[in-house]
Amino acid sequence: MSNTNGVDGSSVPNGSSETRDGSQRYLSTRGDDYDLSFEDVVLKGLASDGGLYIPEEIPSNVDWQSWKDLSFPDLALEILSLYISPSEIPRDDLKGIIDRSYSTFRAPETTPLKHLHDNLYLLELFHGPTFAFKDVALQFLGNLFEYFLVRKNAGKTGADRHHLTVVGATSGDTGSAAIYGLRGKKDVSVFILHPKGRVSPIQEAQMTTVLDDNVHNLAVTGTFDDCQDIVKALFADPDINSTHNLGAVNSINWARILAQIVYYFYSYFSLVKSANLTIGDKVRYVVPSGNFGDILAGYFAYRMGLPAEKLVIATNENDILDRFWKTGMYEKKPVRGLEAQGGLQVDGVKAHEDGVKETLSPAMDILVSSNFERLLWFLAYEFAAIAGMDDEWNKKQAGQEITAWMKQLRSNGGFGPVYQDVHTSARRDFESERVSDSQTVETIKTYFNKINYVLDPHTAVGVTASVRSMARSNVPHISLSTAHPAKFAGAVELALKDEADFSFEKNVLPPEFVGLESKEKRVTEVENSWQTVREIVKKQVEEELKA
Numbered sequence: 019m020s021n022t023n024g025v026d027g028s029s030v031p032n033g034s035s036e037t038r039d040g041s042q043r044y045l046s047t048r049g050d051d052y053d054l055s056f057e058d059v060v061l062k063g064l065a066s067d068g069g070l071y072i073p074e075e076i077p078s079n080v081d082w083q084s085w086k087d088l089s090f091p092d093l094a095l096e097i098l099s100l101y102i103s104p105s106e107i108p109r110d111d112l113k114g115i116i117d118r119s120y121s122t123f124r125a126p127e128t129t130p131l132k133h134l135h136d137n138l139y140l141l142e143l144f145h146g147p148t149f150a151f152k153d154v155a156l157q158f159l160g161n162l163f164e165y166f167l168v169r170k171n172a173g174k175t176g177a178d179r180h181h182l183t184v185v186g187a188t189s190g191d192t193g194s195a196a197i198y199g200l201r202g203k204k205d206v207s208v209f210i211l212h213p214k215g216r217v218s219p220i221q222e223a224q225m226t227t228v229l230d231d232n233v234h235n236l237a238v239t240g241t242f243d244d245c246q247d248i249v250k251a252l253f254a255d256p257d258i259n260s261t262h263n264l265g266a267v268n269s270i271n272w273a274r275i276l277a278q279i280v281y282y283f284y285s286y287f288s289l290v291k292s293a294n295l296t297i298g299d300k301v302r303y304v305v306p307s308g309n310f311g312d313i314l315a316g317y318f319a320y321r322m323g324l325p326a327e328k329l330v331i332a333t334n335e336n337d338i339l340d341r342f343w344k345t346g347m348y349e350k351k352p353v354r355g356l357e358a359q360g361g362l363q364v365d366g367v368k369a370h371e372d373g374v375k376e377t378l379s380p381a382m383d384i385l386v387s388s389n390f391e392r393l394l395w396f397l398a399y400e401f402a403a404i405a406g407m408d409d410e411w412n413k414k415q416a417g418q419e420i421t422a423w424m425k426q427l428r429s430n431g432g433f434g435p436v437y438q439d440v441h442t443s444a445r446r447d448f449e450s451e452r453v454s455d456s457q458t459v460e461t462i463k464t465y466f467n468k469i470n471y472v473l474d475p476h477t478a479v480g481v482t483a484s485v486r487s488m489a490r491s492n493v494p495h496i497s498l499s500t501a502h503p504a505k506f507a508g509a510v511e512l513a514l515k516d517e518a519d520f521s522f523e524k525n526v527l528p529p530e531f532v533g534l535e536s537k538e539k540r541v542t543e544v545e546n547s548w549q550t551v552r553e554i555v556k557k558q559v560e561e562e563l564k565a
């Protein structure tokens with residue numbers, strides 16, 4: 019890894035595309051797992067030390083300006099090639115995987131950009147099979163898993179075949195996108211955990227009406243964070259992980275972040291062309307955030323040269339990220355006065371003993387944002403570099419900091435304030451906004467009345483944050499639209515029920531969703547226990563392998 023100056027002159031771990039030999043390697047944010055290939059990190063998902071994989075180098079000195087007129091799949095090929103060595107996946111094979119992945123999208127541009135008004139543009143990421151931004155990465159990841167498995171299993175039969183057991187946690191969108199990316203694929207079993215009763219009816223139907231033999235939905239009595247913890251506990255369990263080749267579809271899997279980098283560049287070029295900008299002009303990106311995967315992809319794009327003036331995090335009332343940017347503390351929020359209030363309300367919002375608020379943007383009802391660990395690593399690395407030691411020392415320091423912070427998060431429910439320099443670096447590249455449910459509803463109403471456009475509630479959180487950010491900066495804003503409004507009928511109806519011209523069926527519902535909820539479903543209810551889930555997974559995989 020070379021230690022060069024970043025866009026802002028700071029010391030950051032960037033590599034040069036001219037000096038790299040094309041073989042990108044990966045390491046864990048906690049430092050004990052390193053020098054891994056792309057295939058290793060994609061198939062392993064989570065590092066054996068509990069950390070998340072990051073590339074050793076973020077390619078810089080990239081001639082990204084020359085990508086301006088590429089189609090989405092061709093742009094994806096250029097970007098992904100910088101992180102995947104051709105000795106691992108030959109370029110023609112990678113092109114085949116990418117082309118297959120985006121042929122399932124309904125929009126010719128894959129991720130079209132829509133001008134809303136003034137300096138505000140909406141990046142529509144919901145034109146894939148399950149109508150949410152997750153399809154961009156999970157169509158690709160499904161095909162990638164298939165590619166690696168076909169290669170590993172060539173000429174093998176029976177027990178010699180490598181069988182992948184995918185376990186994923188969802189607050190609604192990742193689950194269906196993963197299921198659609200992996201349904202019916204050979205040598206893969208898929209187990210998706212969702213918090214029972216806390217995903218929207220359409221999201222639940224999208225997952226549970228897929229009846230392929232290799233797809234299993236588990237409804238967990240708990241929250242999304244409980245589901246995410248169960249998945250992480252399974253990865254940490256040497257028993258099942260060594261016998262079952264666990265695979266990850268959540269954004270802990272590096273391939274998820276990688277595939278999402280593409281639309282930051284693609285939307286920039288779309289904007290440059292449609293608004294007659296000059297390449298290099300600054301833009302702000304505003305991202306509705308929960309697990310911090312989507313905006314982290316924007317951070318990688320920025321580090322590769324994308325002229326982002328700021329990346330703006332938009333949270334709902336589950337605001338751990340917003341609080342970090344404001345205070346430097348990263349902590350789960352205690353539910354104040356819950357007992358006194360009979361366990362029903364906090365700040366006027368329904369709350370649970372676990373501290374998660376149920377909001378109108380449920381896919382972001384998350385207490386702990388798992389990908390924040392990846393950003394923290396880069397910030398800790400930058401901080402370590404101030405000491406002027408060598409790169410190996412900086413990486414070691416960063417790994418140690420992350421390990422200590424994550425330990426405190428586990429044992430004390432939080433950590434911080436982080437070093438002033440770390441917080442300053444975070445604030446240099448990012449801003450944050452917290453958006454309440456009532457503001458979300460107002461924004462959905464405003465845009466319906468103003469331009470006859472129906473925003474989904476997550477997108478509305480982003481658009482509300484964009485409008486606030488536009489008061490601070492006059493550069494164009496690209497606000498990410500992360501889901502189709504039809505997935506969140508309850509919130510949309512709540513906002514628009516009194517509008518004379520509004521009809522959910524006429525204005526929102528796509529034909530693909532008609533009748534979905536009355537189709538046959540398959541789902542197993544489970545208690546919030548990783549051991550119980552482990553036994554279900556083992557038994558089911560055994561049966562599938564016998565069949």
Ligand SMILES: Cc1ncc(COP(=O)(O)O)c(C=O)c1O
Nearest residue numbers: 191307308309310311312381500
């Ligand atoms: C519709 C929607 N918007 C926003 C988010 C938040 O994205 P991230 O978790 O990558 O921050 C999610 C879930 O991840 C989502 O499903």
Ligand SMILES: N[C@@H](CCOP(=O)(O)O)C(=O)O
Nearest residue numbers: 188189190191192268269381
């Ligand atoms: N909002 C997500 C939660 C899981 O996040 P991921 O990006 O880490 O998979 C969902 O819809 O499931």
